[in-house]
Amino acid sequence: MEATNKISKFLFTWIVVFLVWLAFTSTFNIVEVITGIIVSFIIAIFNFGYFTNMGLKSFSPMRVLYFFQYNAVFLVALVKSNLNVARIVLSPKLPINTGIVEFETKLESDFAKMVLANSITLTPGTFTIDFVDSTFYIHWLDVKVTDPEEVYREIAEPFEKILLKIFN
Amino acid sequence: METILEILGVIFISIGAAFLLLGSIGILRMPDVYSRLQAGTKASTLGTLGMLLGIGFFEPAWFLKIFIIMIFVILSNPISSHSIARGSCRSGIKPKLKETVNAYRDAMESCEESIKKDDK
Numbered sequence: 001m002e003a004t005n006k007i008s009k010f011l012f013t014w015i016v017v018f019l020v021w022l023a024f025t026s027t028f029n030i031v032e033v034i035t036g037i038i039v040s041f042i043i044a045i046f047n048f049g050y051f052t053n054m055g056l057k058s059f060s061p062m063r064v065l066y067f068f069q070y071n072a073v074f075l076v077a078l079v080k081s082n083l084n085v086a087r088i089v090l091s092p093k094l095p096i097n098t099g100i101v102e103f104e105t106k107l108e109s110d111f112a113k114m115v116l117a118n119s120i121t122l123t124p125g126t127f128t129i130d131f132v133d134s135t136f137y138i139h140w141l142d143v144k145v146t147d148p149e150e151v152y153r154e155i156a157e158p159f160e161k162i163l164l165k166i167f168n
Numbered sequence: 169m170e171t172i173l174e175i176l177g178v179i180f181i182s183i184g185a186a187f188l189l190l191g192s193i194g195i196l197r198m199p200d201v202y203s204r205l206q207a208g209t210k211a212s213t214l215g216t217l218g219m220l221l222g223i224g225f226f227e228p229a230w231f232l233k234i235f236i237i238m239i240f241v242i243l244s245n246p247i248s249s250h251s252i253a254r255g256s257c258r259s260g261i262k263p264k265l266k267e268t269v270n271a272y273r274d275a276m277e278s279c280e281e282s283i284k285k286d287d288k
Contacts, residue, residue, distance in 0.1 A: 022232075024236065085211055086190045114247075127253065
């Protein structure tokens with residue numbers, strides 16, 4: 001179990017590093033590809049322990065599908081948030097109603113929490129200040145609700161629904 | 169074909185520049201450090217993405233490299249501003265709040281607690 005886990009982690013790291021190499025060289029020239037395979041092999045040997053927790057399981061089709069769904073939701077939210085900031089910044093009265101709210105997340109792994117925190121930072125009017133264990137503290141430009149449950153529904157739910165499917 | 173790509177490139181670079189400008193105005197106009205970070209982070213992320221995309225349309229051969237740079241920007245930009253916000257929260261800079269929200273106090277207490285924990 002331990003050994004297969006390590007091999008799967010190593011293969012995952014190797015494949016990802018090699019794909020990055022291919023993207024950076026942008027060519028299928030045979031010399032470049034062989035160099036890439038060797039270099040990414042060497043890098044993967046040293047780094048696979050830190051790079052991933054799940055290994056090849058990350059490539060399962062459902063997970064990749066949810067990943068794309070997540071990106072779509074995220075990009076829409078990013079554009080919305082920018083229009084929101086533009087509206088606030090350009091209106092002469094500066095209509096903000098700031099406050100710091102909190103909510104509890106259901107995510108467990110650190111990486112998933114990091115992704116959620118980043119997404120919240122880039123979505124309309126909200127900004128992650130800190131999280132302690134599973135409590136997130138959010139700076140909100142336009143406070144609508146303060147109860148943690150409702151805050152969770154308002155801010156985190158659209159992302160967390162998908163993240164729970166990806167990471168659990 | 170090339171003209172179309174160039175027009176698209178110009179459009180995306182202009183959109184990016186516009187959002188960067190809005191972000192800078194936001195940094196000037198917002199009342200405290202946290203709100204300023206809000207404006208700065210969001211606008212600079214989408215502004216940078218728009219500019220990179222525009223450059224990608226100008227030079228289609230670079231598109232994959234630019235895609236990787238975009239991923240790095242999306243991952244690293246919020247993290248840096250998140251750590252600035254956390255640092256200012258821990259060093260005791262108080263946000264200017266129009267509405268008193270309870271979690272504000274709790275958050276400050278938790279900041280102080282975590283500072284104490286780190287001191288031990």
